[in-house]
Amino acid sequence: MSEILKIKAIQEVVNGVTVYTGWVEGKKVRDVAKIVHITRDGEYIHGYQRSELPKHIDSITDYVESKNSTILANLVIGFNNTVTFEPIMPGSEFGYLYVPYDPEKPSSELPGAIVDGQQRSGGVKNSHHDSYPLPVSIFISENEADYVQQFLILNLGKPLTTVQLNALALYGDIYKPPALAEKAFPLSLCEELGFRNPESPLFGLIKSNGNKDGIIAESSITEFVVNVRRQILSTLDVRVYQELDDKTKQEFVQILINFWQAVAEVFSDDWNNKSRDMKRTYITHGTSVIGFSYLCRHMLRVFQTPSKNIGNESVLSSELPSCKFFVKELSLIKEHCHFSKGYWTLGLARNPDVQDLPYSRRWNDFQNTTSEKQLFSTNILRLYEIQKGWREDYPIYID
Template sequence: MRKSSAVIKVPAMEIRQSPGRKLYTFAVDGKRVYDFVDISRIRRNAGAELEGYQRPEVVAHIQEIKEYIESDAPMIPNGIVVAFDSRVKFKRVKSAALDMSSDAVMGVLEIPVGEHGKRGKVGFVVDGQQRLAAIRGAKVQKFPMLVSAFITDDLRQQTEQFILVNSTKPLPKGLIYELIPHTDARLPTALHKRRLAAYLLERLNHEEQSPLYKMIRTPTAPDGVIKDNSMLKMLGNSLSDGVLYEFRERNELTVESVANMSALLRRFWGAVKETFPEAWGLKPRESRLMHGAGIVSVGNLMDHIASQRTRRSVIPSQKFFRKHLSLVAPECAWTKGDWRFGPDDVRAWNQVQNTRQDVEMLTDFLQRAYEAAA
């Protein structure tokens, strides 16, 4: 790439997708993109008319990307999308050495840089403003990025492309949770914290010796009765400050730590299955044990029961868990009867909902019942 007379000239490919529609693809240092583009912020003018189309920057998201760019071997394969106006010119390059189809030709894109009177810069960012902001602030000398661009003076067309690019349905969370255990790549903080929980969920759901074999509903186990997010929340709670935390090694997937945690989980949920057979394996609307509130509250009980061990490093047996679960069994109304949360708070078995208040109430109730009987 070279700069001459306030014009950047970059090798580019012109792709004709449909009549009158051309795309241009090229690479440029991400720190230079702001030399020729602006962010079209969404706003209202003095006449209350809508202008622009970009949402505000998301500081936390930018920081995540920035830290990734500053890591040892970053790679961002998804490119930036830019809308240029007609001041940007494409000049074809003829070469017998290039075997290109009639739909794609090579050439040079000439991009004026800087502000140009009232018209400002020649381009607007359609997609990728958070990535560009992160690259701009990252402590790296340069970071080349792939850019896809189109040329138009029509603001409506720019807005149309922005809506089309950003309105596509994101990956389902369940699919993401199934994928993250199988990558060592740096992930956003929220996903990184769930990586170990997602790996344990996978072991519970796909190992035949697990009492929860194919019972957790995921994209690859669509017939499961337990929502993956409920199980992830239970596992995350225990990994943060419960019994699973004792076996965790800096949140890493070591062979020994995962084996110990998996063994403990199999034994505990095996004991749950034996203690409450009438409520096991039913759909959540038929059993509050398989419901989000039940999964999280019983998982909390696992942590309390495990604290009764004589030695912290010992993995409790299934028999041990079953003995202690039997202490609270008479108070449970998973499929029928009433929950007696207090003298003036009696609820039918199916009135417990998967809300924060009800989950906390059921968690406290089971813990109190256990402590009273222990």
């Protein structure tokens, strides 16, 4: 049965935004305000909260049930427009917020959302107290971006999970600190390649928020984008990624699609055998993905230097490097790559007892670490340079 929960509050206008500060019955917070966890609905990401921490909630409950306990840190709750404020007298900043209260309502229909304080509210709700007031700061908004913005500002100094940071970076209408804003561009391209563009060879394959069945780590694709970004921008004659418009951003995406289509075509047997466990091929392993990023960057330089690319597309004949261009370049090293069998001959190990000791690695022995990625990338670039005829075979020394 629907009732009304009255919250004693003080109204204040801060920088044009009306906010309220007061006290709420802590045992009833979860009955009027939901927890908005990160979810994905197709190409769209919603929410911002991580999963609850049962041990943290239990420790708060233990504290709440101790003698003379009190919680002084404000919860932050956003309510929709069904919540109203009535001053105790006309013009007064003191009054009550009237909140629709129905404990039987499903979480999705509650009028509020807890922006900060999910663990505290859970700890109080689980306690033996009949009543336990909590301090609260409240705003009223129907705009999800307002909730996300408040969550981000309140948690800037806290160790947010990678999943949370990536989801927050993708919200377009909120202020982001520079470090988070820098993450937004490669993540937005991940979204385009993995969830929005069905023509992408990576469509549905990127493991991301709400897509646990993906087989390629999101971090590997964002690192790929960062590695090739400068060269693609140069190809598009754009100085920095912030200057991309809708047309040039789509061209940026198309170059990435063309490259990965070429990978899927040239290494078709491996691509068709790709899986999450990497037992049949390493073609989508993080080390391989980063190796491909260095190849892509090198090939884009070739595309922009016609004198180094006689017999294939260049800026003189094509506006963008096509899939056909990348296929021809990748085919040069196909027979020297070992993504599913055999060994990669990586170079020469520095050994005081044996001069020029050959160093190799089985196809599935690479680890997803910075040093391993660098080792793999250096070797695959060496293979490409040799096949292009730019260099004779040369040793890579490995400590």
